[in-house]
Every structure is written in C-alpha cells, then in structure tokens.
Amino acid sequence: MAITIASLAEQLNGTILGNHSMVVLGAQSLEKAQPEEISFVADEKYLQTLAESSAGAVIAPGMLAETFADELPCDAVILVDDPQAAFLQSLEMLRPRRPRTRIGLSRGATISPTALIDAETNIHPGAHVGDDVIIGSRCDIHPGVVVGNGCRLGDDVILYPNVVLYPDVVIGNRVTIHASAVLGADGFGYRLIDDRRQKLPHFGIVRIEDDVEIGSCTTIDRAMIGETVIGEGTKLDNLVMIAHNCEIGKHNAFVGQVGLAGSVTSGDYVVCAGQVGIADHVHLGEGCTLGSKSGVHKDIPAGQVYMGAPAQPVAEALKTLMAQRKLPEMLRVVRRLEKQVRDLTDQVDRLSGSDNQPSEAAA
Amino acid sequence: MAITIASLAEQLNGTILGNHSMVVLGAQSLEKAQPEEISFVADEKYLQTLAESSAGAVIAPGMLAETFADELPCDAVILVDDPQAAFLQSLEMLRPRRPRTRIGLSRGATISPTALIDAETNIHPGAHVGDDVIIGSRCDIHPGVVVGNGCRLGDDVILYPNVVLYPDVVIGNRVTIHASAVLGADGFGYRLIDDRRQKLPHFGIVRIEDDVEIGSCTTIDRAMIGETVIGEGTKLDNLVMIAHNCEIGKHNAFVGQVGLAGSVTSGDYVVCAGQVGIADHVHLGEGCTLGSKSGVHKDIPAGQVYMGAPAQPVAEALKTLMAQRKLPEMLRVVRRLEKQVRDLTDQVDRLSGSDNQPSEAAA
C-alpha cells in the first residue's frame, strides 16, 4: 500500500509541514521506522527519539508547530489534534486487513440440527455447535471451537480457534474470545465427606455482556447456582482465572495471570495489574486499581489504589517498602542503642550512688 | 420443574413448618431467591440475610426450630440435619440435568484400528484416539480431545473438549478432566552444553489415580524417567502447573494458578490456596495447608499451616506482617531514641565532669 502525505493528511484532517508529495509505504514506531515510513510523536517528551529516528514522515500534535518552525525533523510532518489516534488510522489505511471470509456453515463443521444460526455467520470447518444453540449475525466461529448445548450468542461475536463454551453459556454482542479460552467449566467446589472430597454440583451459568474481550487460555467457571458475570466492556487478558459466581462490573481491565477466587464482585472501571490474586467473596470498589502481584483478602474501597500482599493503600505500602529497605541498618542502630542505654544506665547509677540498688530503668 | 413443599420435605427426610402445599419452582441463593423459590441457611449467622431475602421457602437446620417458633421467615421452612446437602439434593430434583447422549464411536472421530474401546463409551466427532489406546466403560471423550498412542483410561472418565493426552498417559476410574488441560508434555529440563540448552529426553509417563478432577488449562508434565503421579481423589483447579516427576498424594486440593516445580512430593490431604509456588524437590507433609501466594522452598511439616514468600508457620508470618505494618512508626521512634541517647550522653558526660574524655557509650 502506498499513499502520499497530501492524501493521508486530508483523511486525518491534518496540516502538512514539508513535502506534500512524499509517498509513504508503511507505518512504524519511531525506533524502527525507515525513510519511506511514517511514525508519530505523542508530545515533546519524544522529540529526542524523533531526532534519532530514520522515519521519513511523522504525525505530531499541533502544539509542536513552533518547535518545527525552524527545521523539520524529517521530510514531512502532519499536525493533528490526537497523534496516536491519527497514527492508528494511518495503520488501518496502510496495512488493510484481509477481508472477512464468507464461509457460512462449513460442511467440515459439526452443527446440531436444532441450532439456530444467522445466515451472515461463519461456522468454520472443525467447529462444533450443540443442540438448541442460538447464534446471531456476522459471528465467526473458528476451527476447533466447541459451543455447548443451549449456548446463546449475540451479533458480531468472534470465537477464535479452540475456544470452549460449556453448555448454557450466554454471550452478548461484539464479544471477542481468544484462542483456547474456556467458559463454563464447573467451579472448584467440594465438601469433605467421609474423608473424600465430594463434588458440589454446578447448575449455574456464565454470562458475558456486550463488548467484552477475553484473552487466550483464560478460564471462567460457571456459577454453582445463579450466574458468573463479566460486565459490559470489560477486558480480560491471557491466562486469567475467574472462579464460580464472580460478578465483574463494567469496563474493568484485568491484566495477564490475574486470579479471582469464588464470588468476587467488582464495581465499574476496576483495574487489576498482572498476577493479582483476589480471595473469595471480596468486593473491589468502583474505579479502584490493584498493583501487580497484589494479594487481596478484604474489600477495596472505591477509587483507591492498593498494592502489596496483603494489599495496602499505595501510600502506606510504599512507606512500608521504604522502611523495609532500611531494616538492616535499623537493626544495627537498635543494637548500638541497646549498648549505649546499658552504658548510660550504669553511669547514671554510679552518679546517683545507687550502685547497690537495681534501678527502675534496668528492669 | 415444580414440586410441593410436602413432597420435597418427604424426599429430604425433613420436618415442615408453615405451608405444606406451597409449590416450589426453583432453588437459589438467599440473596437472589424469588417468592416461588427455595433457599437454605447453614446456621444462625445467616438469619439476617434470610430476613432480607425474598425466598418463599427455606431449608434450615433443626436447631433453628425455636427461633422460628413465633414467626416464620417465609411461607415454608423445611428443617433437616444438613441444610447444604439437602439444598443440593433439591437442586438435583428441581433442575434435572440433560441425559447423557449415546453417541458410541462417532464417524466424525479419528480412531486408530488398534484402539480398544468399551461399547458404552462415547467418542464424540472431532476427537482423536491413537494406536494401542485402551478406554473403559461409560467414558465421554468430547470433541477436539486427543488421546495419544498407548494411553489407558479406566471407566467413567470424562475428557472435556480439547483435552490433550500425550502418549502413554494412564488414567484411573471416575476421573474428570476439564477443557484444554494438557497431560504428558515433556518436562522443562535442559543441560547447557557449548552454551546451548540441550533438551533432556522425557521417557516417563503421567499417571492419574481414581476420582481425580483436573481443571481447565491445567498442565501436568510427564516424568523424565518414572512417573508423574496425581493421587486418588485429588482435585486440581484451573491453570495449575505440575512439573515433571511430581508425586502428589491422595485427596489434595490445589486452587487456581498453583505451580509446582519438578519432583515435588506431597502427603495426603494437602491444600494449596491460589497462586502458591513450590520449588523443586520440596515435600509437603500430610495435611499441611499453604496460604494463597505462598512461596515454598523447604519441606513443610505435616499438619501445619504456612503462608508468605518465603513461607513461614502462620503464627510467625502474621507476627512478621503486624510488625511490618508498624515499621514506618518504629523508624521514627528509633530516630528519636538516637537523638535522646545522644543528648543524654552529653548530659551525663557533663555531670560526670568528663567532657574532655570520650565516654565508652559514644564508641
């Protein structure tokens, strides 16, 4: 794909500095861009990186116009309001994606005669669709996917290869689930009876609301009774574990390898960084953020940032960390103080003429 | 499904308080139950939740009979010995499961002619069964499952979709393995030779004893030589990692994202909470419990509870944690003590008339 700076700037609604007729062949990060490629700077913090870049053209914020007045950093600059958004738009133009294949219901797929599937939806070869399943429009059900009996999917759902939906999972619209994720397996619940772990039945379901994205090899267990819910717009990264009966709010973001025990609930806009673990029945308040590797055993108040295991408010956690770093030195100070106080006590005892009588301080 | 309180109580062997002829349509948790549904209370701790519940009926322990003598909390109460067990029994009655499909050996499966498979077993379409495999009776081998050459499975084994068994894995009776779990891949063993990591061959197997349940996306590596073993009745949650040559005892329970390095052994009834990590060759003593996120580098004595990373006995770990929380304040105290001791030393020196001579305490 090739495009001139003039036509690119027109589509980005931007202002050109420099060579209008330069031809751009690709888009890349500043560090890797070549002379025939365009890159972007978000703000003046990246000017040094830009100076060292081989990029032939760059998208920059309007506020840098004066900075570039005397000398351009490359052949052409396009000034816009939101450089990152404009760069992503350029990417879409310069690297057009493969068009969506029209497959319909592949003969290589195993589809129950009782499934109801919209004609615009693709069921790829090697996919399995169970009894009484309902699938909306423009969905892509890739090879190796298993959609269990009674599942219901909305429109524009993408199930990447080898995703498994156990029976009766409910998926909203515009949901993307990446390869090998598993939704709806039985939760981890047992009762110890006669010294053996007896399995607790899991009659509940998993419900995924609209605009959710779920990462590869992430697992979401079905509820014992009721529902395990992932709220609208929430994004889960890879290898995340959501146990039975969790109810996650809207627009949460959980990074890789986060693990939630059973019946955790969260408000909207909660963020968990990588490898966070949450104990069962905890509530994560709206808009709270948990630092990476946090271990959470108590409810987290709305809007707060917590870190550490066990998790503390970030200010306290940092104070504790700083203090820990000083611990070895502090130990030495305390040992010295002990000796000094002993010596002082002896001296004061002598001064008081009370050598034969143990002083209160020595108790 | 609809059932009267009278007939439900009869099957649960319970005593009715209130309306015998009330019709129950479903079973739910106290928080979510509707007027036509039944719920349960385990003990008096849940009386407040019961008071706020819309449940039309409730299963309760006999000891609450007096509490309900004056006023019933809902239309009908069934008193039993074990309310949770009775509630689960009600669930089974009110939400009967889909009957097991009889599929036999699907034409859509790939089955080696040398495999021996009991006639009562289902091999679903899209499953793969290798050479010399032996599979017992009443097993369900779901779509996308791969059973490698030489594997042996007992009776009543369920392999959910996309489970992979590498060659020569041995599975007992009544074993359930959830979707996308992988058993028998090579362990992570290399020798650095001429600055390159040379793979150590893995000739061993994986052996799963009776009544084991294994979660989704859990991985159990084969032994280098000998066996990696999961003992009878042990339950592994999702995304658990069991490395080569581990030998896990009976009736263990490992929660989500637990990771064991090579050659770990455990006694019976060991419990690991979520995200615990165990270093190689460690032994976990019978009946010990490890708190979530514990990091274990030394053998754990039988029956003990450990937590933290590195793991400590729980009493010590809690003492250390409490002390850590006081650290920043303690730092301030130590700084103040230093100043006070300096001042005292000066005063005592002056009192002793030894100003020209450095005192022992100041050394």
Add this chain to the structure above:
Amino acid sequence: MAITIASLAEQLNGTILGNHSMVVLGAQSLEKAQPEEISFVADEKYLQTLAESSAGAVIAPGMLAETFADELPCDAVILVDDPQAAFLQSLEMLRPRRPRTRIGLSRGATISPTALIDAETNIHPGAHVGDDVIIGSRCDIHPGVVVGNGCRLGDDVILYPNVVLYPDVVIGNRVTIHASAVLGADGFGYRLIDDRRQKLPHFGIVRIEDDVEIGSCTTIDRAMIGETVIGEGTKLDNLVMIAHNCEIGKHNAFVGQVGLAGSVTSGDYVVCAGQVGIADHVHLGEGCTLGSKSGVHKDIPAGQVYMGAPAQPVAEALKTLMAQRKLPEMLRVVRRLEKQVRDLTDQVDRLSGSDNQPSEAAA
C-alpha cells in the same frame, strides 16, 4: 529391550568394573531402579543413595574408580567421563521411541490450496492450514492445530495438538511448540475514550527463532506494530505469558507461569524462575537471573541475580529477609528502649537539678 553391560559400555566408551555379561533391561533413577536395571551417580554426593539402591548396574564418573576398588556397590559399574550424558544415551538405547509416522497431508485435515507444504511434512487429521502458509520439511502438525493465513514455518517444526498460530506468525527451524499454546493473539491494548475501552489494532506479528521450545498453554501476543520476538534457543515452560512487542534474547529460560508485560526486552542467557512477573518496557540484562516470584519494575543489570517483589540484588534481598524475621523481637527491644530512655531522662534531670525546666532530650 535387553543389552549386556559389555555392549553398553562399548557404546558409551566406558570402562567396566564387575560383571561384563550382566543383562540390563531398563534404566531408572537410583531410588527406583530394580536389580535388572541400570542407573547413574553424578558424583560422590550420591554414594549413600547408591548404597541404598537396588540397581543392578550403575554408570559412574571415572574419579570414583578408587572408591569402588575394594567393593562394588552393585553387579556392574561403567566408568565414564560424563555419567548423566551416558545415562541419557542408555535411555535412548533401552527405550527406543516410536518411529515417526509418515502421514503426509491427511485427508482429515483442512488445508488451503494456496498453502505450500514440503512433501516430508505430516499434517495430521483435524489440523487446519490457512491461505498462503509455507511449511518446511519434516514438520509434524498434530490434530487440532490451527495454522493461520500467511504463517511461515521452517524445517523440523513440531506443533503438538491444539496449538493455535494466528495469521502471519513466523517460526524458524527445529522449533517445538507444546499442546494448546497460542501465538499471535492481539495484545492487551486499549484507549479509554468516552469512558469505554477502545481496542488498539495489532498489525504486528510474532517471530520465533530457531531451536526454541514453548510449553503447553503458553501465550505469546502479536506486536501492535513490528514484532514480538523469541530469540534463538530460548525455552519457555508451561503457562507463560509473553505480552505484545516483547523482544526476548537468545538462550533464555523462563520457568512455568512467568508473565511479561508489553515491550519487555532481554539479553541472552536470561533465566526467570517460576511465577516471576516483569513490568512493561523493562530490560533484563544479559545473563541475569530472577528468583521465583520476583516482581520486576526496573531494568536488571547484566549478570546479576535478583529476587523479591520488588526485586533486589540477592544479597540485599536476603539481608532484608533476615531482618524481617527479627522484626517482632526488634519491636519489643525498641519498646523497652523507649521506656529505659524515659527513665534515664527523668533520673538525669533529677541529678541535674533541672526538674522544673523541660530538658532538650524530652522534646
């Protein structure tokens, strides 16, 4: 398989002590070996285990010749330079692997007519190969594997069952990828626009260099732009998470459940123990080692060993740990010192006759 000590020693280029004509039927660890089996000792540390072993024969280092001069620990000893390597060689002889099946392009596979596949390569039934894919010689593409459009694989690549390669993934020669690993899914990148997380497009790829091995259920995300790279000879264990735009050096080893956030880079020969987490944009210097469960937020210098969360140089981390263990006792000492200093201050004040005037030390 049966082999005499004489013929085994000849192939291992070793020297025999004891019975040349003894017949060996298998190879096992010292703890488990039976009288008809051979085992090995790496050095004198294992002499006690050897004494308790039932092994009929043992491979030992030449330097132990004198130790065995008076009395052999078993029927036959083979002395060699590198006992572990010789033992592995014996294993290969005593337990020959199943020969690689010649399948070619199975009719049960779904293969795009535009894919170019070498005639020596096996595409198993139930595998899927997309458009414009190129696959080299002697590869094994197992059942349930999905090779997305435009992927390129070198020679001698093994993709175990249910591996998923998203489009345009590039794989070198002699690469082994274990079951259910996922390469090339979109990275976890969103912009919060109008209070909704808008997905950032991922146009980049994943590139795996020669001689890499990747564990089961490990996930490697594609770059936003550019490449996510796993360098030559690097080995990743199971359930490892590599986020978008990471560039991993050569001959690294990452143990189970390690997680890397976006744009992490590493030098050669880096080792991460189990459950380590690395924050985004961090650089791991050549030859550094990170202890299990480390949490890394800053660049790690080359050649250093770090541990803890947040990670510290190992010497400092151990000092901090030791000090933490002494914390509860130290707290008690500090409380006692406070009291002693208060008492001393009172005494000194009295001695100075300044009782009516608050002293400097009490401030």
